[in-house]
Amino acid sequence: MMILKGQNIRKAFGHRTVLKGIDIAIDAGCVKGVVGENGSGKSTLVKILVGFVKADAGQLRVKGKIGYCPQEPLVFSRLSVAENFKYYASAYDLQAYDKEQSRYYKYLMEFFRFGQYKNDKVLHLSGGTVQKLNLAIALMHRPDLLILDEPYNGFDLETYQAFLEFIDVYRKQGGSVLLVTHLLTDNSYFDEVYKLNNGVLE
Amino acid sequence: MSISRLHTSTILISRMVIRRRMVPILMFVIPSVFFLVVYLTTSERVVPFEVASLIPQRFIEVSERFSSLVFFSVASVGFLSSYIGLVLIQDSIDVNKRLIICGYHPSELLMSNLIVLLLIIVFVAVYTALAILLFFRPEQFVLFCFALVLSGLVYGFYGLLVGSIVKGELEGILFIVLLANIDAGWLQNPLFYSEALNKDLIKYLPAYYPSQMAIVAAFESLSVSKVLIGSVGYSAVFAGLANVIYYLKMRKV
Numbered sequence: 001m002m003i004l005k006g007q008n009i010r011k012a013f014g015h016r017t018v019l020k021g022i023d024i025a026i027d028a029g030c031v032k033g034v035v036g037e038n039g040s041g042k043s044t045l046v047k048i049l050v051g052f053v054k055a056d057a058g059q060l061r062v063k064g065k066i067g068y069c070p071q072e073p074l075v076f077s078r079l080s081v082a083e084n085f086k087y088y089a090s091a092y093d094l095q096a097y098d099k100e101q102s103r104y105y106k107y108l109m110e111f112f113r114f115g116q117y118k119n120d121k122v123l124h125l126s127g128g129t130v131q132k133l134n135l136a137i138a139l140m141h142r143p144d145l146l147i148l149d150e151p152y153n154g155f156d157l158e159t160y161q162a163f164l165e166f167i168d169v170y171r172k173q174g175g176s177v178l179l180v181t182h183l184l185t186d187n188s189y190f191d192e193v194y195k196l197n198n199g200v201l202e
Numbered sequence: 203m204s205i206s207r208l209h210t211s212t213i214l215i216s217r218m219v220i221r222r223r224m225v226p227i228l229m230f231v232i233p234s235v236f237f238l239v240v241y242l243t244t245s246e247r248v249v250p251f252e253v254a255s256l257i258p259q260r261f262i263e264v265s266e267r268f269s270s271l272v273f274f275s276v277a278s279v280g281f282l283s284s285y286i287g288l289v290l291i292q293d294s295i296d297v298n299k300r301l302i303i304c305g306y307h308p309s310e311l312l313m314s315n316l317i318v319l320l321l322i323i324v325f326v327a328v329y330t331a332l333a334i335l336l337f338f339r340p341e342q343f344v345l346f347c348f349a350l351v352l353s354g355l356v357y358g359f360y361g362l363l364v365g366s367i368v369k370g371e372l373e374g375i376l377f378i379v380l381l382a383n384i385d386a387g388w389l390q391n392p393l394f395y396s397e398a399l400n401k402d403l404i405k406y407l408p409a410y411y412p413s414q415m416a417i418v419a420a421f422e423s424l425s426v427s428k429v430l431i432g433s434v435g436y437s438a439v440f441a442g443l444a445n446v447i448y449y450l451k452m453r454k455v
Contacts, residue, residue, distance in 0.1 A: 050303055051303055051454040051455050052299065052303060052455070053455065054455035068300070068303060068304075070300065072296075074296055074297045074299075074300040075297060076214070076218060076294055076297055077294075078217070078218040078221040078222060079214060079217065079218060083214060083217070086210065086214070087210065087211070087214050087301065088301070088304055090206065090207050090210040090211070090306075091207070091301045091304035091305040091306045092304055092305055093204075093305060121221070137304075141304075
């Protein structure tokens with residue numbers, strides 16, 4: 001089953017054309033990667049796919065829920081980790097009294113080791129922990145497709161490996177992933193890796 | 203619009219504002235400093251001035267200190283409210299956009315900001331009105347409080363509007379200072395107004411209506427329904443424009 005299909009997506013900023021007709025399709029349970037140099041338009045592509053930025057032309061069809069993890073952590077710095085979870089849970093319409101949801105919430109808390117930081121304001125957390133929160137928020141509503149823009153900036157080696165394992169488990173459970181990064185060290189986790197070069201996916 | 207989301211976002215936005223230490227500090231410091239300056243720099247000399255909103259034309263004779271206290275209370279509530287309005291709308295604007303991508307409607311976030319702003323305005327207005335009791339008791343105290351709330355609404359919604367249009371906080375503050383300083387902080391001073399040229403121009407500025415209501419409530423026992431309509435009108439226009447611009451800027455594409 002196809003989760004996302006984009007056709008002929010174009011975007012220009014002033015006279016500079018960043019995306020020159022991108023075609024992309026993601027099926028359920030597949031993991032795809034997009035690599036490209038800095039400034040090649042990867043983040044712009046991601047922002048178009050999640051609805052942050054409007055494309056100048058092209059078609060985009062999405063079936064199912066999308067989880068978006070932006071490059072820069074978009075979390076409330078004056079709220080605690082638990083309060084950020086609460087805010088985004090209300091955005092996703094997740095019910096606090098749903099037992100299964102509570103279990104999943106606890107699982108995320110444990111997986112990302114937020115236990116000791118639960119009541120700490122984001123302002124006081126390390127960059128890596130904030131990035132983990134950024135990712136956890138994208139996973140809260142169990143999306144069908146996870147779109148990750150440079151998700152492991154600031155991760156230590158242990159968290160990076162745990163993250164890759166998590167992606168594998170997530171895929172086995174039927175989830176799809178689109179990971180966008182400037183550097184890919186291990187292609188074995190991906191079904192397909194595209195290169196964004198000169199506004200075109202190769 | 204979801205009541206549950208409105209409830210959650212209002213509570214969390216309130217916490218964020220209070221945790222931004224400068225906001226609660228300024229809420230107490232600005233009215234106190236303004237009053238202290240008035241107390242130290244004005245005399246008890248009785249000065250007559252024209253009350254612009256009353257027909258037929260009417261002059262009031264009160265001490266320079268009392269009229270200045272009323273003028274500065276309106277100005278301080280206006281300044282503070284516009285600053286807080288700006289902070290509310292600009293703080294975490296990108297994070298709010300992510301919330302919208304995740305399911306919030308822009309109107310739900312704007313409405314939560316309006317509720318928080320309203321609560322702060324009422325708090326600042328009541329605090330400022332109570333502080334003025336240290337110097338004199340306004341003729342119609344409740345109406346005087348209400349006039350300060352209106353000043354807060356007009357300028358608070360102006361702050362929201364500026365925050366929706368301008369991206370940087372510094373530019374936003376400059377826009378606020380530009381209008382609030384000229385209007386609430388200068389032209390609406392009753393002593394200046396009495397001698398000003400082009401009074402009609404001053405009458406069309408946002409702080410005119412709440413200032414007039416505050417002056418009448420402080421020194422007269424007359425009704426002020428006309429200026430109430432003006433204040434509500436200005437607030438509605440600013441809030442409406444802020445809503446439209448915020449929606450256009452923040453909606454999911």
